[in-house]
Amino acid sequence: MGVLKTIIGAILTISLIVFVALFGRLPVFRRTPIAFLHKLLTKYIPSAFVWVDSYLTGRRLSRALFSTGHYLMYEKHPVVLIFFVVLQTLGEIAMVPRLWPTLTLFHKVLIPIMIALPHYYLYLTATTSSSIPLPSNLASPQPHPASPSPSTPPTTLDFGPAHAAAMRAYPYDYLLYHPGYFCSTCRAPKPPRSKHCSLCKACIQKQDHHCIWVNNCVGRANYAYFLLLLLAITALLVYGTLLGWSAMSLRLTSRFAPPELTRGSATTKTWASGTDWAKWFDRLAWALVVDVRVGATTLLCAMCTPLGAAFLAYHAYLLWAGMTTNEQGKWADWKEDVADQVVFRARIEELRRCVDGGFAVGKEAGAYPALPREVEVPSDEVDWPPSGVPAWVWRGRERGRGGVKWWYIRTRSGDQPTVKMSVEEAKARGLADGYPDGNGVKYGEVEVEDLRWHRVLSMRREMDNIYDLGFWGNLMEAIYHRGR
Ligand SMILES: [Zn+2]
């Protein structure tokens, strides 16, 4: 009883600390005990430590600790990956030799496969990079990326073949990704669906997230491996739990409900029959301790299974929705803004025509004179829907092709976007009604409501995810559209 309580207590405490450290800052937990614990962990305890340390060692100890902490948090390092591999290997070494003599041939064949697959997919996920390498003359490191104008284009427009390929992999949706934005660190145009990773120090194609468990970004090139890793790990955890549990329950049965005791009784008696909670825990603790190698590994597997299954379920959802983890956050923001009725959309053709016609448009549409090919690839050169995925998989599900293309903006106030133009022009366009000449008009200009923008009222009807090819289409895209 005591041992089991200690083990479970320790695991729960560690899990809580990790959870608070990782997620305590999320807005969902604002004004909850979790946010307070996060502050306690990241602010109050460290500052108390520094205070004590400044008396004892003149802050020598805290400086060393903080530089280690900085390295662990903000540099790419394999510490967590090594921990992951060691934990997995230790569990396997602890349990498998113990159970081996009692196993059937089926399990003796299955076990090496179940063990090898997670290691193999972990290796592939960790070593396959989705980063966009740039020619060395461009990729000069920028130690302080807080430059005043991140979207200032560099003078050259040759960003190398890898970048050109990344620009042709996905179209811009003018919703989550817009052409004409430059990565402030790489100084190259941001390809659609890419995101710069400060740990990998590169822009990552179809960036999902930077995964510290695999010490690599999960992106276009390795997402399929990552899915297989999640699947293999979850399967191994479930299998380990079941295998360990069957060994433990055999022991429990022979100790607490041996056949010679239960023979002839009318009802089936198990080791758990007729026990209250205390007794039940007692017996479980006995089974854990009597063979602690199998017991501890089984417990570890059982406690990690929900974690693996949750990640797997989340990525199955992302596949169904046609998003990356990174994009899911962006969509959540848009959803809130649509609910607040501050989102507008305009037909891109209409915006572009107005620019061509010399129409003095607002800031958003101002980005719209035709951009260089390196900044916006013509749509017929973009491989989307991907040629690697047979058309019958995604047909009927492709969005935004052939139809109207929209440009989306959010306004701070929720008011109709406005546009400045000369009084004469506004009158000529019939837009200056209600603006008396010279009265309240500055410098011969009026600010009129820009009616090309339409308020978005329904996210489902008016905002399409053009990257969504349906579950099977998205899955095949992850497999066959990896850019290698
Ligand atoms: Zn970048």
Ligand SMILES: [Zn+2]
């Ligand atoms: Zn990364």
